[in-house]
Amino acid sequence: MISVKNLSKSFGHFSAVEDLNFDVKPGDIVGFLGPNGAGKSTTMKMLTGFLQPTHGSIEIFDMSIAQHTKDIQERIGYLPEGAPAYGDMTTYQFLKFIAEVRGFRGKDKEQRIRNVIEKIELQDVVNRPIENLSKGFKRRVGLAQALIHDPDILILDEPTDGLDPNQKHQVRELITQLAQDKIVIISTHILEEVTAVCNRVMIIAKGKLLFDDTPLRLQQRSRYYQAVTIHLSYLADISGLAELEGVAEMEVEQKTGHVTLFPEPGQHILHEVTAHVQRAKLPVDTLFIEQGRLDQVFRDLTTEVA
Numbered sequence: 001m002i003s004v005k006n007l008s009k010s011f012g013h014f015s016a017v018e019d020l021n022f023d024v025k026p027g028d029i030v031g032f033l034g035p036n037g038a039g040k041s042t043t044m045k046m047l048t049g050f051l052q053p054t055h056g057s058i059e060i061f062d063m064s065i066a067q068h069t070k071d072i073q074e075r076i077g078y079l080p081e082g083a084p085a086y087g088d089m090t091t092y093q094f095l096k097f098i099a100e101v102r103g104f105r106g107k108d109k110e111q112r113i114r115n116v117i118e119k120i121e122l123q124d125v126v127n128r129p130i131e132n133l134s135k136g137f138k139r140r141v142g143l144a145q146a147l148i149h150d151p152d153i154l155i156l157d158e159p160t161d162g163l164d165p166n167q168k169h170q171v172r173e174l175i176t177q178l179a180q181d182k183i184v185i186i187s188t189h190i191l192e193e194v195t196a197v198c199n200r201v202m203i204i205a206k207g208k209l210l211f212d213d214t215p216l217r218l219q220q221r222s223r224y225y226q227a228v229t230i231h232l233s234y235l236a237d238i239s240g241l242a243e244l245e246g247v248a249e250m251e252v253e254q255k256t257g258h259v260t261l262f263p264e265p266g267q268h269i270l271h272e273v274t275a276h277v278q279r280a281k282l283p284v285d286t287l288f289i290e291q292g293r294l295d296q297v298f299r300d301l302t303t304e305v306a
């Protein structure tokens with residue numbers, strides 16, 4: 001359990017994080033979202049004990065991080081922003097070094113190194129210097145070092161940054177698997193990652209917490225949530241769609257020709273729309289219910305505070 005109270009961090013007169021309050025429990029996979037400079041990395045550094053807060057407190061497993069930094073760090077796996085250091089070491093040498101720093105010796109150490117190499121699929125780069133690896137592999141080596149001691153808490157700063165789509169998918173699967181009995185906090189700029197991986201979203205901007213709830217609740221904030229979008233294969237009279245019961249508004253996107261019908265609050269309009277399409281014999285080639293556009297909600301929330 002992580003308990004954060006009135007957490008603030010200033011650099012000189014500049015306030016990077018302001019009065020954050022939240023709890024995180026095992027099983028939570030928190031997506032920490034925010035524009036550049038929002039304070040995500042600063043918060044993560046405070047959660048991992050690498051940066052002292054200016055105000056407020058962090059308790060992890062009922063211990064204050066200020067007083068029990070080392071005990072808590074033993075239970076945290078941290079992937080910092082960017083790539084791991086020590087580029088002249090090979091992947092194996094680096095993981096061995098980290099395992100030793102974590103206090104493992106002998107067979108246990110070797111077994112742990114083997115396990116993470118397998119889990120993160122690093123077999124092909126085991127003996128290559130880290131500085132020669134692609135950005136994606138560097139990121140994966142970083143992830144491996146965060147997992148070597150099987151921590152209770154994983155704090156991952158942009159874990160899929162620089163990965164190709166297949167690797168992104170693989171890392172997301174891995175995070176989902178790992179999260180069953182752990183606390184996972186990931187920071188990301190990728191909105192789709194939040195719905196793919198997280199069961200909780202926290203959005204910060206200018207150091208302030210603006211949203212803390214499930215991805216579904218975030219989607220529900222979108223004006224597109226449960227709207228019905230259609231596309232016609234050729235021009236036809238669509239005026240009847242706007243008159244349907246439960247439809248509050250109709251919008252036509254000029255560039256793509258997509259027609260979106262927005263429901264009155266709490267209304268489900270799919271049935272009405274499909275019935276009308278059949279009655280009026282509209283030449284529809286696409287019809288779907290919108291899940292909510294996260295990019296629009298993100299923009300609305302974060303530009304409000306800006």
Ligand SMILES: Nc1ncnc2c1ncn2[C@@H]1O[C@H](COP(=O)(O)OP(=O)(O)OP(=O)(O)O)[C@@H](O)[C@H]1O
Nearest residue numbers: 011014016034035036037038039040041042043081
């Ligand atoms: N050591 C420091 N000294 C002064 N200012 C700092 C320091 N570290 C961070 N900041 C500032 O604090 C603010 C928050 O930075 P932080 O790195 O936490 O943002 P972020 O949300 O992680 O951004 P990004 O998504 O770009 O990584 C930024 O304006 C940054 O310039």
